[in-house]
Amino acid sequence: xxxxxxxxxxxxxxxxxxxxxxxxxxxxxxxxxxxxxxxxxxxxxxxxxxxxxxxxxxxxxxxxxxxxxxxxxxxxxxxxxxxxxxxxxxxxxxxxxxxxxxxxxxxxxxxxxxxxxxxxxxxxxxxxxxxxxxxxxxxxxxxxxxxxxxxxxxxxxxxxxxxxxxxxxxxxxxxxxxxxxxxxxxxxxxxxxxxxxxxxxxxxxxxxxxxxxxxxxxxxxxxxxxxxxxxxxxxxxxxxxxxxxxxxxxxxxxxxxxxxxxxxxxxx
Amino acid sequence: xxxxxxxxxxxxxxxxxxxxxxxxxxxxxxxxxxxxxxxxxxxxxxxxxxxxxxxxxxxxxxxxxxxxxxxxxxxxxxxxxxxxxxxxxxxxxxxxxxxxxxxxxxxxxxxxxxxxxxxxxxxxxxxxxxxxxxxxxxxxxxxxxxxxxxxxxxxxxxxxxxxxxxxxxxxxxxxxxxxxxxxxxxxxxxxxxxxxxxxxxxxxxxxxxxxxxxxxxxxxxxxxxxxxxxxxxxxxxxxxxxxxxxxxxxxxxxxxx
Numbered sequence: 002x003x004x005x006x007x008x009x010x011x012x013x014x015x016x017x018x019x020x021x022x023x024x025x026x027x028x029x030x031x032x033x034x035x036x037x038x039x040x041x042x043x044x045x046x047x048x049x050x051x052x053x054x055x056x057x058x059x060x061x062x063x064x065x066x067x068x069x070x071x072x073x074x075x076x077x078x079x080x081x082x083x084x085x086x087x088x089x090x091x092x093x094x095x096x097x098x099x100x101x102x103x104x105x106x107x108x109x110x111x112x113x114x115x116x117x118x119x120x121x122x123x124x125x126x127x128x129x130x131x132x133x134x135x136x137x138x139x140x141x142x143x144x145x146x147x148x149x150x151x152x153x154x155x156x157x158x159x160x161x162x163x164x165x166x167x168x169x170x171x172x173x174x175x176x177x178x179x180x181x182x183x184x185x186x187x188x189x190x191x192x193x194x195x196x197x198x199x200x201x202x203x204x205x206x207x208x209x210x211x212x213x214x215x216x217x218x219x220x221x222x223x224x225x226x227x228x229x230x231x232x233x234x235x236x237x238x239x240x241x242x243x244x245x246x247x248x249x250x251x252x253x254x255x256x257x258x259x260x261x262x263x264x265x266x267x268x269x
Numbered sequence: 270x271x272x273x274x275x276x277x278x279x280x281x282x283x284x285x286x287x288x289x290x291x292x293x294x295x296x297x298x299x300x301x302x303x304x305x306x307x308x309x310x311x312x313x314x315x316x317x318x319x320x321x322x323x324x325x326x327x328x329x330x331x332x333x334x335x336x337x338x339x340x341x342x343x344x345x346x347x348x349x350x351x352x353x354x355x356x357x358x359x360x361x362x363x364x365x366x367x368x369x370x371x372x373x374x375x376x377x378x379x380x381x382x383x384x385x386x387x388x389x390x391x392x393x394x395x396x397x398x399x400x401x402x403x404x405x406x407x408x409x410x411x412x413x414x415x416x417x418x419x420x421x422x423x424x425x426x427x428x429x430x431x432x433x434x435x436x437x438x439x440x441x442x443x444x445x446x447x448x449x450x451x452x453x454x455x456x457x458x459x460x461x462x463x464x465x466x467x468x469x470x471x472x473x474x475x476x477x478x479x480x481x482x483x484x485x486x487x488x489x490x491x492x493x494x495x496x497x498x499x500x501x502x503x504x505x506x507x508x509x510x511x512x513x514x515x516x517x518x519x520x521x522x523x524x525x526x
Contacts, residue, residue: 060430060431077433078430079433086424086428090424090427092442092443093523094523095442106438107435
């Protein structure tokens with residue numbers, strides 16, 4: 002179980018606006034996430050959802066409040082968590098196999114063993130035949146499948162996904178959403194999935210956390226009672242449309258829609 | 270006959286452009302050298318003759334060995350130290366704060382003017398020559414390494430940290446590979462500077478090595494021999510830079526589109 006307890010985070014003069022004033026990214030955020038749950042966090046750009054994920058990952062500390070995973074306070078990255086990044090974050094100078102094996106190399110897994118595990122992870126995302134390709138030789142969709150394989154290679158309990166499909170075109174995005182669903186259905190890892198796409202949040206999640214604009218607070222937590230496993234046909238379900246509309250109404254009411262969103266920088 | 274000549278020119282055009290660049294100048298220089306009496310600049314034929322004599326007498330080979338040693342020791346020390354200092358500055362705030370000024374000062378300073386200081390420190394010895402090579406080639410390696418390390422892709426650094434990478438692994442697998450294009454460019458520049466350094470050091474320190482030979486012939490106004498030696502230095506330097514370029518192409522294959 003993951004407990005996010007009253008987290009507040011302010012960046013000193015590091016706002017995306019660049020005006021040098023302290024930027025309040027998160028304010029009093031509390032969420033509880035059960036094991037095997039798929040939870041999306043949605044909100045306008047700059048609502049601090051990426052900051053929340055980085056705190057969960059142990060990359061930055063909160064100012065106040067804490068994250069507790071299975072009774073242990075998070076203060077650093079740990080083997081129970083693996084991240085998937087919006088810009089894929091693949092090492093351009095090594096092939097896919099070495100990229101996927103990299104977290105295992107960090108964990109000092111012997112070479113033969115980590116290559117076997119990396120190959121197995123590449124097989125999960127149907128890229129086994131591309132083991133010795135370089136990232137630049139792949140499309141964005143394929144690169145993100147490598148990013149996913151890298152996270153799965155360490156077999157984490159929790160996947161932290163930061164707008165993983167945000168940089169992809171609509172078609173590729175939909176294909177990857179379906180692949181992610183199929184993969185998730187196998188062992189139901191706990192997933193925290195940051196997104197700004199409403200249909201994506203509904204399609205994937207058990208619950209959707211809707212955040213307010215800056216500073217980010219939890220506005221509402223929406224249950225997604227669609228049946229599982231979910232195939233592409235779920236998108237045609239009237240309930241799917243109703244839930245998506247519901248999120249849209251809520252975001253609009255929060256004033257997220259009218260406001261021209263600043264680009265979401267590293268601090269947001 | 271004409272066809273054969275045309276084919277030869279074509280071959281040179283494709284494979285050795287420098288021959289076609291040099292040939293007209295050499296012909297003009299040769300003509301001026303022969304037609305204008307009393308000119309202090311010997312024509313290319315005289316330079317080639319001097320080169321032949323130098324090679325045959327074994328004089329050049331004898332001194333080149335010593336020069337290569339000075340060059341290699343100074344250069345590799347400079348590369349190693351440059352990598353170390355540059356990495357330290359790129360990763361550590363205090364090191365960056367304290368050393369940045371020195372790096373900029375030395376990059377702007379006329380290093381040749383500092384060689385007498387090295388001679389005072391190390392005497393008329395090989396150490397002074399090696400130190401001169403070091404002085405000439407260290408700073409470009411350090412500054413390029415520093416820049417490359419500092420500008421590391423923060424997204425990749427964050428990725429590595431999220432999986433719990435130690436500083437050592439982060440450097441080895443993420444930061445230094447990312448900085449490699451800049452580091453190798455710095456090393457390539459350092460090669461040319463090291464050649465300048467070794468010749469200057471040898472000229473000022475001693476009568477040994479290629480630089481010593483230049484001083485010796487210069488003192489005798491044997492400009493033909495001096496030019497022959499300069500040509501040899503330029504050729505050696507070009508070969509060394511070419512070797513680094515081949516290394517760059519091999520190590521940076523991942524950059525190619």
